[in-house]
Structure formats: structure tokens, C-alpha cells
Amino acid sequence: MNNLALSDKEFEQYRSMILEVAGISMSDAKKPLVSGRLAKRIRQHDLFSYGDYFRLLMRDRAELQMAVDLLTTNETYFFREPKHFGFLRERILPELVNRTTLRVWSGACSTGEEAYSIAMTVAEAVGNRPWELLASDLSTRVLDKARTGLYRMADAEDIPRSLLVKYCLKGVGEHSGTMLIDPTLRNRMRFQHINLNAALPELGEFEVIFLRNVMIYFDLETKRQVVRRMLPLLKPGGYFIVSHSESLNGVCDELQLVVPSIYRKPHA
Known part of the structure; x- marks a missing residue:
């Protein structure tokens, strides 16, 4: 589990998913963000790869919503701008x-x-x-x-x-x-x-x-x-x-x- 790593192929799966679901276009620079924000969920489900977790998302709508939440939450604060x-x-x-x-x-x-x-x-x-x-x-x-x-x-x-x-x-x-x-x-x-x-x-x-x-x-x-x-x-x-x-x-x-x-x- 310590060797959990997001491959380029797996990153492409998540990038396509978030574009389809949320309309968000992720650059290559977002790969560490995807890796970091999803790692805890992968461990919580006792899975061994980002590919395993992606397959879980494709059959579990609640977990898909959780992943979308994690990948689309951004900083905000009172009276911004x-x-x-x-x-x-x-x-x-x-x-x-x-x-x-x-x-x-x-x-x-x-x-x-x-x-x-x-x-x-x-x-x-x-x-x-x-x-x-x-x-x-x-x-x-x-x-x-x-x-x-x-x-x-x-x-x-x-x-x-x-x-x-x-x-x-x-x-x-x-x-x-x-x-x-x-x-x-x-x-x-x-x-x-x-x-x-x-x-x-x-x-x-x-x-x-x-x-x-x-x-x-x-x-x-x-x-x-x-x-x-x-x-x-x-x-x-x-x-x-x-x-x-x-x-x-x-x-x-x-x-x-x-x-x-x-x-x-x-x-x-």
C-alpha cells in the first residue's frame, strides 16, 4: 500500500471522468492533486490501485459523488473579491x-x-x-x-x-x-x-x-x-x-x- 501511485493511464481515466461529470478540464499539472485527494479513499476501501478505485466509481454512484466532491472542492472565504x-x-x-x-x-x-x-x-x-x-x-x-x-x-x-x-x-x-x-x-x-x-x-x-x-x-x-x-x-x-x-x-x-x-x- 505504501507504493500507491497514479499512472498516466489512470490519470487519464479520472481526467475524462471529471470532464464528463463536472465539465472541468484538468491539466497535466493536476495529477498530484488527483493522487493526493483520492489516496485516503483508496485505502479506506482496502484497494490496491487507482485503477481499482476507478472501477469502484463506475459501479457505485455514492462513491462517484464522493470522488467528484474531493476533486472539485476549492478554496473560498468570506467577502472574497x-x-x-x-x-x-x-x-x-x-x-x-x-x-x-x-x-x-x-x-x-x-x-x-x-x-x-x-x-x-x-x-x-x-x-x-x-x-x-x-x-x-x-x-x-x-x-x-x-x-x-x-x-x-x-x-x-x-x-x-x-x-x-x-x-x-x-x-x-x-x-x-x-x-x-x-x-x-x-x-x-x-x-x-x-x-x-x-x-x-x-x-x-x-x-x-x-x-x-x-x-x-x-x-x-x-x-x-x-x-x-x-x-x-x-x-x-x-x-x-x-x-x-x-x-x-x-x-x-x-x-x-x-x-x-x-x-x-x-x-x-
């Missing part, structure tokens, strides 16, 4: 606040930090007016984590102090060193397993869609297909936000660039 939250607070929400129920979608929410950052920003801006937030991800494991709303206090360093005090409950006693997102905020949110690389379920329409730090893993055609699926769910005049390292140039010509990384769907 803060200019987006400033734009949401200062430009988007004042414009949309008097509409009927405001709906926002965090399309790749990971362990929930992005979704809760959006929720705090919206709640602070719209007050008692109705709003709701859908947070989705391909990984069921990170969604389970996100639903708890429980984080380490060390994770809170990028949350503005006023929002931290208002929307985060500090753990005491045996829960010291942790914080819990206020249940009244969590009650406005729904976490749902959604694969953006497949047909989307019925979700309704949204005024704002965040799709950040995920398209960098897609090839161009996959990017086009994902945006094409999501676009009908964005209301006319709605905003589509990608990360600062991403662009819809060459991906979609139906959205208008407002500022770098923020796009808008024209009014009909």
Missing part, C-alpha cells in the same frame, strides 16, 4: 430594492462563505423587504458544510465588523473558537445540489447571479454551454457576476459589460 460586494451594495441593490421578492443565485457556493457574504450584504441593504438566496454546488459534501452555517472564528477576519456583530453568533464554552451564522439569515437561504454541466432543474428567475471562480476550470465550449443554460434564468436588467480572473468575452454576446467581471442582461 470585495469590490463585487461593494457594487452589489451601492449599485445593484438600491436599484432593485423596491421590486417584488429579490432573488439571488450563488451558482458555485462551495462551503457557503460566498453565499453568506451575499446574504449579509442583501439583508443589510433591503431591511424587511422580501428576498431569498439560492446557493448551489456540484459537491454534496461542501453543501452539507454550508447548511450548518458553522465556521471557525478565524474564518471571520474578512467579514466587516458591523456585519460580524449583527449576523454571526460567537461560540462560547465548548463551542469557543467558532461562530454560527444567524438562523434568521439562514432561513432566507436554500442550499441545493446542482450540476451546471447538466440540464438545470426548475429554479425560477433571478435578479442577480454570481458564478465566480469556477469557469477557470472549464474549457471554452463548456463555459458557453453553462452560461447558455443559466442565462434564461436571469431576468432582463439582471446582473451576472464572474470573478476578476474570468471573462465572458467569446463566451456570451447576450450580456453587456458594466465594469470588468460584472455583466448585465439587456431589458427586452
Whole structure:
């Protein structure tokens, strides 16, 4: 078992699988990531090679989901790329606040930090007016984590102090060193397993869609297909936000660039 090694042939199997399931295109440089993240599962199943584990995935859907979770989970943190939250607070929400129920979608929410950052920003801006937030991800494991709303206090360093005090409950006693997102905020949110690389379920329409730090893993055609699926769910005049390292140039010509990384769907 100490000689467990991922061969080039086995890596190609995993690379093809993750492209088909998640639309993620893995470069050769990702071979150590695949090897490292799956090694523990292989040992837990008393298997002797990455090939053995791949054959298990092909007949066990639950284990396939576990492997996809392990291979697609990426770093995230509260109020990442803060200019987006400033734009949401200062430009988007004042414009949309008097509409009927405001709906926002965090399309790749990971362990929930992005979704809760959006929720705090919206709640602070719209007050008692109705709003709701859908947070989705391909990984069921990170969604389970996100639903708890429980984080380490060390994770809170990028949350503005006023929002931290208002929307985060500090753990005491045996829960010291942790914080819990206020249940009244969590009650406005729904976490749902959604694969953006497949047909989307019925979700309704949204005024704002965040799709950040995920398209960098897609090839161009996959990017086009994902945006094409999501676009009908964005209301006319709605905003589509990608990360600062991403662009819809060459991906979609139906959205208008407002500022770098923020796009808008024209009014009909």
C-alpha cells in the first residue's frame, strides 16, 4: 500500500471522468492533486490501485459523488473579491430594492462563505423587504458544510465588523473558537445540489447571479454551454457576476459589460 501511485493511464481515466461529470478540464499539472485527494479513499476501501478505485466509481454512484466532491472542492472565504460586494451594495441593490421578492443565485457556493457574504450584504441593504438566496454546488459534501452555517472564528477576519456583530453568533464554552451564522439569515437561504454541466432543474428567475471562480476550470465550449443554460434564468436588467480572473468575452454576446467581471442582461 505504501507504493500507491497514479499512472498516466489512470490519470487519464479520472481526467475524462471529471470532464464528463463536472465539465472541468484538468491539466497535466493536476495529477498530484488527483493522487493526493483520492489516496485516503483508496485505502479506506482496502484497494490496491487507482485503477481499482476507478472501477469502484463506475459501479457505485455514492462513491462517484464522493470522488467528484474531493476533486472539485476549492478554496473560498468570506467577502472574497470585495469590490463585487461593494457594487452589489451601492449599485445593484438600491436599484432593485423596491421590486417584488429579490432573488439571488450563488451558482458555485462551495462551503457557503460566498453565499453568506451575499446574504449579509442583501439583508443589510433591503431591511424587511422580501428576498431569498439560492446557493448551489456540484459537491454534496461542501453543501452539507454550508447548511450548518458553522465556521471557525478565524474564518471571520474578512467579514466587516458591523456585519460580524449583527449576523454571526460567537461560540462560547465548548463551542469557543467558532461562530454560527444567524438562523434568521439562514432561513432566507436554500442550499441545493446542482450540476451546471447538466440540464438545470426548475429554479425560477433571478435578479442577480454570481458564478465566480469556477469557469477557470472549464474549457471554452463548456463555459458557453453553462452560461447558455443559466442565462434564461436571469431576468432582463439582471446582473451576472464572474470573478476578476474570468471573462465572458467569446463566451456570451447576450450580456453587456458594466465594469470588468460584472455583466448585465439587456431589458427586452
